[in-house]
Amino acid sequence: MTEAFDLDWLDLREPFDALARNEALAARFLARLPARPRLLDLGAGTGSLFRWLAPRIGRAQAWTLVDADREMAEAAFDTVADRAEAVGLRVTFPSRRCLLVHAPGGAWRVEALVADLAEAPDNLPLHEADAVVNSALCDLVSRPWIERMAAALRVPFYAALCVDGRDRFSPPHPADAAVAQGFRRDQRRDKGFGGSALGAAAADAIAQAFRARGFSVESAASDWVARGRGAPHGLPFDAAPFLSRLVAGRASAALAGPFRDARRVAAWSEVRGGQIGRGVLQTRIGHRDVLALPAEG
Numbered sequence: 001m002t003e004a005f006d007l008d009w010l011d012l013r014e015p016f017d018a019l020a021r022n023e024a025l026a027a028r029f030l031a032r033l034p035a036r037p038r039l040l041d042l043g044a045g046t047g048s049l050f051r052w053l054a055p056r057i058g059r060a061q062a063w064t065l066v067d068a069d070r071e072m073a074e075a076a077f078d079t080v081a082d083r084a085e086a087v088g089l090r091v092t093f094p095s096r097r098c099l100l101v102h103a104p105g106g107a108w109r110v111e112a113l114v115a116d117l118a119e120a121p122d123n124l125p126l127h128e129a130d131a132v133v134n135s136a137l138c139d140l141v142s143r144p145w146i147e148r149m150a151a152a153l154r155v156p157f158y159a160a161l162c163v164d165g166r167d168r169f170s171p172p173h174p175a176d177a178a179v180a181q182g183f184r185r186d187q188r189r190d191k192g193f194g195g196s197a198l199g200a201a202a203a204d205a206i207a208q209a210f211r212a213r214g215f216s217v218e219s220a221a222s223d224w225v226a227r228g229r230g231a232p233h234g235l236p237f238d239a240a241p242f243l244s245r246l247v248a249g250r251a252s253a254a255l256a257g258p259f260r261d262a263r264r265v266a267a268w269s270e271v272r273g274g275q276i277g278r279g280v281l282q283t284r285i286g287h288r289d290v291l292a293l294p295a296e297g
């Protein structure tokens, strides 16, 4: 049973993901890629990580976007094509399963693979990949899943945006701790990857599993930061819709647990909603990007 994600939420979070991703760690990852890298993106959604990394790679490259959700895979093709054309890049479709973005440094080839990652890595074309990447996936998977992946890989593993539990809402509210506790419990719920989801333990679990297989592992903070109304960091988008979804998601996760106190959670949501409307809510949601590199040579 795979966890469903809606397209609107992925769309809302994409600019915050883009701001959060750790540039220095990504640069160290990109330095290990070959001339025309082939990347396997696990749980790719609509291709948010592709849109961020492909221009940084900046040369001919091939991506396989893996997702269990067929609708998501179709939306990925549409979104990749639309966003590329919006910035003036030509897009062609050599086949129904493949698109090419004709960028100045070389073509970016994108294919979709609909597959249930619960069965990974057995059902993945690892022999065709120079790197395995993912974003906002590893906090959903289980420890045995990460250990299987570490045992199977001989190429870099780049896991972006793993939640780490360092969440701050400001101004503080008396129910913050209770909501956070309910949310963290929900994050550990089995998401269909053969055991409890790693949640905030994801970065440490990746480090342990890959170091045990001889990889060097480093990680760096990649926190979401959203504040007030209007454009954060001078960018032309409004944080309010993102913050509203963030608050609603926390509240419903908190209500799903066994110790729920519906009135307290409702009061928290109402106060937070008012603060979003007045543009005074600030949040920092802790994430880590993790890079595991095999020994060179």
Ligand SMILES: C[S@@+](CC[C@H](N)C(=O)[O-])C[C@H]1O[C@@H](n2cnc3c(N)ncnc32)[C@H](O)[C@@H]1O
Binding pocket: 001, 002, 003, 004, 005, 010, 017, 042, 043, 044, 045, 046, 047, 048, 049, 066, 067, 068, 069, 072, 115, 116, 117, 118, 134, 135, 136, 137, 140, 192
């Ligand atoms: C939090 S979203 C992240 C999407 C994308 N990587 C991004 O950063 O926007 C998690 C993605 O994993 C996919 N997913 C969840 N469980 C899966 C499974 N068992 N097999 C394949 N994909 C899965 C979901 O469909 C969703 O697209």
